[in-house]
Amino acid sequence: MQELNVALVSIGGLTVLLSLAAGLLEDRSYLPSEPIAATALGVVLGPSGLDLLHLSGLGEPLAVLEQLARLTMGLAVMAAALRLPGRYFRANDLAMTVVLVPGLVAMWLVSGGLVYALLDVPLWTALLVGAIVTPTDPVLAGTIVTGDIAERYIPEPIRNLLTAESGANDGLAYLLVFLPVLVLEHSPGRALAAWLFETLLWEVGAAVAIGAAVGAAVGWIERESSEHALLEESSLLTITIAFSFAVLGGVKLLGSDGVLAVFVAGLLFNRFAQARDRLDEQKVQEAILRLFTFPVFVAFGLALPWEQWLALGWTGAALAVGILLLRRLPMVFVFDRFVDSVDDRGALFAGWFGPIGIAALFYVTVAHRLIGNEILWTATSLVVASSVLVHGLTASPLTKLFGRTTDRDRSQSAADGSEPEPESAFADG
Template identity: 45%
Template sequence: MNDFNIALALAGATVLLIGMMSRLLNRTILSPPLLAFTLGVLVGPVLGLIDPQAWGNNFLILEEAARLTLGVSLMGIALRLPQRFVFDNARALTVILAIGLPLMWLVTSGLTLGFLDVGLITALMFGASVCPTDPVVSSSIVTGGVASDNLPGRFRHTLSAEAAINDGLALPFVMLPILLIKSADTALSQWLIHVLLWEVVVAVALGALLGYLAGTALRAAEARELIDQPSFLVTTLALTFLALGAGKLLGTDSILAVFVTGIAFDQQVGGKERSEEGNVQEAVNLLFTLPVFILVGLMIPWSRWLDLGWTGPGLALGVLALRRLPVILLLRPAIPPWRELPVALMAGWFGPIGVAAVFYAMLVQRETGNELVWVCASLLMTSSLVIHGITAAPVAKYYGRRYG
């Protein structure tokens, strides 16, 4: 109980202080996720004030916390994007996701085989876990005064949309090697039928239906004056929970379902309502995203990192340098929002690894018992938090001075 109260007070104080200094922090090299993660490291592994091992199944706790955080973040992105952005830029997003995401998976898996003494299946599971661009960390890069004043909207919106969609679309890449471990004979049929057709396609259909019905119901309730302001302010958060819960109960990709729900809902509302939804959801994002970074900081496997030796930092630097940038530069002629070289370089660099990698690493650990994926994913996430966090504001300011 003491651990719970310490964690509760710590999370509240962190959100309160960072929220009050958000404008100042956005102009420095210290991102809110990095600060929250550092605080978790201090009170956990360094000072020993909280011991997550005493909580029981701490891996399951972290997996569900990551899933909830991703859901809230994806709903926030759906409401923050220009209303028809996903549809108007469908071609560019298709290229990034249908070609870029598999290439990033294969590059990361290849680097893993080169640096670590692991089998192909483990390399593929790890590569899939860290290949999606994290929506939580990327939101801290593309939002705030510095980003909006210096970075072009086509870069910020496309990066946000990519991060939101590829979180859900990474699931098939994670599940394929898992299914190969469980039953190689039936893996392909299970992957095609259960993963692609059911978990992905049904998630999209479910999200579209929930978002459309919720938006239509909200407009009807407002027209008949059945809703007041306090009720309206919780609509998007309740919709997030509904999509996450319903998607999980039906065995679908609940992460993808949330984003599709937000996009479908967003098409039904507009003007004053849309602005208010975005403000509320961004406030909720701050409340949910920072505590999960504290939790990750509490649970990082320091000793297992040391066991990796020099190959751990080598893998981290190799993945951060080669997983994304060469792929985006290769594909930039087919991505109109990122076609200009300076924008493509930023888009290639800012593909952070964060909560999504934690979620998929926990999924791998639960399904296969392979903790090495979590060890490596946590190292990559920490490296990304530091390197992408400290470069976000300086790169944005440089771009604003040079090309703004």
């Protein structure tokens, strides 16, 4: 009970403090981001610090972290779906196909290759770690593309690109993660058959179909109820929260990918629901997501494997640096050429801000539970901690720098009487 009270006062106090100082944190680039602050609080209160909090009091630490990450991801991908324009994927079908298919595979192979080259692990274990750190995290991406600073300095097409990619590839990464998991568990032939018929067709394909059907149905019912004044405001504002949890849990009970189903359901709900109601629901969704984000990062800080990191030596640092620099930036520059032209500055910004966070924590805890290899948690937690730190510290200054240079180019183009180059290849149709 004492640990519960410590958790309540520390996490609640941090949430209040960071909420009151949110504008200051965004405006002062030298102050840490909210995920950094929450992770640091976990380190201070955990076994490596004051030794006041332990995840083991709630159960097996990685199992606790898995469920916290799963719930947070469900809320995050729903928030991402509500943040997008109603027909975003249809209007940008080619761009999103390129980013989510060959782009996702390229990031997986680069990450897996770095793990294989730097750590003394078998190929399929390296590919598993690479798959785990591949998806762009919707929680950390959300902290970059939302808020006054983001709306002021980041063009809407780039914000939408990061939001759409982070929401979709969280669920699609399920395919990449479970291919090496199945290969490590079974013979190659059985693993391939299980991946094709169970993972691809049911766990991913059924998730898309179920999410689309449920999302469209709930969105249509919400619109009809709203038009006929059958909804109370308090009921209206809780729809997407309850909807997120219901789809996440229900689809998981069916043995399918609940996270992907929630994102697809959010897209279809966004398409059919009343536009004026969606704005209010989005604000509530973002607020509840914020309440879940702090605890999961505190829990991450409590579980950091410091001794295992030190045991990796220089290869651990090289792995973190290599993945942050090579996993995503080359992919954006290469595959953007197959869509529309985009200036190098826009590609550089979109390529850099593909953070690794809660999605990786979810997948690594699942993989660790199934495979039991400690290197999975050691390597992934190191990369996630590095991403939280580096992307958190660079988000505000690089966002402002990007916005100022974009505005300067627009002003120069206007003065010269020329048209500025497109800001992004992924603009809304």
